[in-house]
Amino acid sequence: MAVHSLTTPIPEEAVRRLRVGNTIFISGVIYTARDAAHKRIAEHIERGLQLPFNLRNGVVYHCGPIAVKRNSEWVVVSAGPTTSMRMEPYEHIVIERLGARVVVGKGGMSVSTAEACKRFGAVYAIFTGGAGVLAAQAVKRVVDVHWLDLGTPEAVWVLEVENFGPLTIAIDTTGKNLIEEVLSSAAKRKWELLSKK
């Protein structure tokens, strides 16, 4: 099992080297974005509006953390991934138009994301769902927060991380999609199991 360490900003060549099943750790700055943030990003692009953050060669993390203010500083207490599939209608836009290189989440993504990963040079990686404390351990500092009007889970948190991981590559730049393959073989197995008796 290959283990790669990446630091932001991440160049295209670096993600093109990665393959499904590889383990990666990320250091640098990452941006959380989930349902409402993705919707707003798409609206901004559609209207030609400037975004308050730059995702080029960056990392998008599907996460709505528990964040609290202590002595006027934001602290992230628990920050595991959320289900990525809800962001499927938007992610190809984030990859194509904003130049994100790594999308981190859980649960897998589908065809339009995989296609964008292949064409524009990006990967989808999963972090263990529910492992919120493990993820928060990697967060060194909250650098900034945007769109707090969406509520703390939905805001875009700019997080400085050190060795964020282990992340498993689930979609690579060759078009391979790990979770989709597992589920399509499960679907075949289902018919075998049901016709047994």
Next chain:
Amino acid sequence: MVRAFVEAIKRASTHLPPDVKQALRKAYEIETSPAAKAQLEAILRNIELAERLGVPLCQDTGVVTFYVRVGLGFPGVAHIEKALVEAVREATSTVPLRPNSVDPVTGLNTGDNTGRYVPIIIWDAVDPDSSTLEVTVALRGGGSEYTTVFSVLPPWKGLEGVKELVLEAVIRAGAMPCPPTVIGVGIGGTAEYSMLLAKKAATIRRIGTRHPNPVVAELEEELLEMVNELGVGAMGVGGKVTALALHIDYAHRHPAAYPIAIAFQCWALRRATARVHPSGDYVIEQ
């Protein structure tokens, strides 16, 4: 009462019950796929860290749900509901919990996990012979909720139809409900009642317990084996353990309908019970 409820919420969000921890450790032992084993290792490490630091093990602390069983002799029944709401507000800032109560009309988050009908309070039973109050809090993440299935089968399909629907639901849910899960299946009753049975089977019933009806108990074992043969594995990376347990419960049904509900409970099965005595003394159990 408020203190007891806040403590139960805190306990549930930071510590998994012993039956769940044991099932996860067993899953780690029997898993042979390296990718799935790595996921389970991260899960076990996360559980330890959360306990040590006393913080919520998963950031998604769900829509707080209470199952209330009250003894007829318990004084202060009138104050239970108010105390539960107050406890949720307090726990949101002290534990802390993630604010997860969003107005579906305006899209605004109330910020304190309360709102219309929220927290969810289910008056589960009244015990005429008891004078204690038993409140079980369950915190289920959105991924588990998202993949819930409900269907009304034509009665001729019977239990074979149940099997097919469960396997289909597991595949459709895929990695979204954070497997390895506990799957709850509610059969019969009415639409809302089958769902309640499914939810309780998934979250409230202890792993390792056997259904009192031997036919159902056997069906549970058979279906669990089938589910695990699908090979979805922890977090959908492929592996032996897709579900830690599969629990079925049933109610008698209308002759024309065969309602079936399937609820997924993520591995982070968070539940704790506050048992409050008439004196006000309480104990938190898991």
